[in-house]
Amino acid sequence: MTEPDIGFAAKESKIANPKSKIEKMLTRVKICGITRWEDAQLAVELGAAALGFNFYPPSPRYIDPAAARAMILKLPPLITAVGIFANESDDEHVARVARESRVSAVQLHGPQFPPLDGALADFPRIRAVRVREGFQPEMLRELAGDAFLLDAFDAELLGGTGKPFNWALAREANRFGTIILAGGLTPENVGQAIREVRPFAVDVASGVEAAPGVKDASKLRAFFQEVDRGDRGIDDGS
Numbered sequence: 001m002t003e004p005d006i007g008f009a010a011k012e013s014k015i016a017n018p019k020s021k022i023e024k025m026l027t028r029v030k031i032c033g034i035t036r037w038e039d040a041q042l043a044v045e046l047g048a049a050a051l052g053f054n055f056y057p058p059s060p061r062y063i064d065p066a067a068a069r070a071m072i073l074k075l076p077p078l079i080t081a082v083g084i085f086a087n088e089s090d091d092e093h094v095a096r097v098a099r100e101s102r103v104s105a106v107q108l109h110g111p112q113f114p115p116l117d118g119a120l121a122d123f124p125r126i127r128a129v130r131v132r133e134g135f136q137p138e139m140l141r142e143l144a145g146d147a148f149l150l151d152a153f154d155a156e157l158l159g160g161t162g163k164p165f166n167w168a169l170a171r172e173a174n175r176f177g178t179i180i181l182a183g184g185l186t187p188e189n190v191g192q193a194i195r196e197v198r199p200f201a202v203d204v205a206s207g208v209e210a211a212p213g214v215k216d217a218s219k220l221r222a223f224f225q226e227v228d229r230g231d232r233g234i235d236d237g238s
Contacts, residue, residue, distance in 0.1 A: 032182075
């Protein structure tokens with residue numbers, strides 16, 4: 001199955017973004033592109049709800065599943081380890097790597113996507129959607145997935161673009177599913193993004209890095225501080 005962004009078979013029903021119902025629920029943070037234990041440890045200490053491990057070999061943030069497993073087995077309970085896959089059509093292969101690495105959820109990027117109702121049925125499935133010109137949030141009605149990660153479209157990159165997109169589209173998308181906001185988030189803009197979009201979660205990789213796959217501790221700390229400020233801005237109506 002290939003892109004454009006109508007890719008998975010549609011589900012019969014969708015759960016609306018829980019945050020739209022419970023406004024005081026804190027925005028979750030997923031730190032993506034983890035390759036070092038010290039980065040995983042700091043992200044968890046700062047409050048990350050999820051860590052992303054990239055299993056797409058061409059990515060500069062690629063990590064071998066065995067190395068990811070060694071870190072995942074040391075994580076505390078209730079931290080979600082997410083396996084990142086791109087351009088995969090073989091659900092059995094994705095499920096095998098997910099089991100071997102011990103991730104508990106899978107994040108799927110195009111242009112090819114595996115079926116979701118087979119080997120991946122037991123995993124929470126995050127469907128990455130590249131927001132390109134002409135994207136309409138109601139398109140999400142036609143896609144299957146337990147959550148949608150919205151990222152900027154790039155003609156060369158399948159994800160991790162480091163570029164923002166029109167956040168008004170992301171806010172509208174909350175009506176059609178659980179939204180994880182990605183694309184060019186940094187300590188400088190994540191607070192504003194949370195106030196404008198009110199997503200279920202935010203996802204960051206390059207915005208907190210010293211180099212691909214190597215996190216910058218000061219940027220990580222600043223990112224979490226600004227997430228907190230963004231949440232408090234929602235609570236006080238600013």
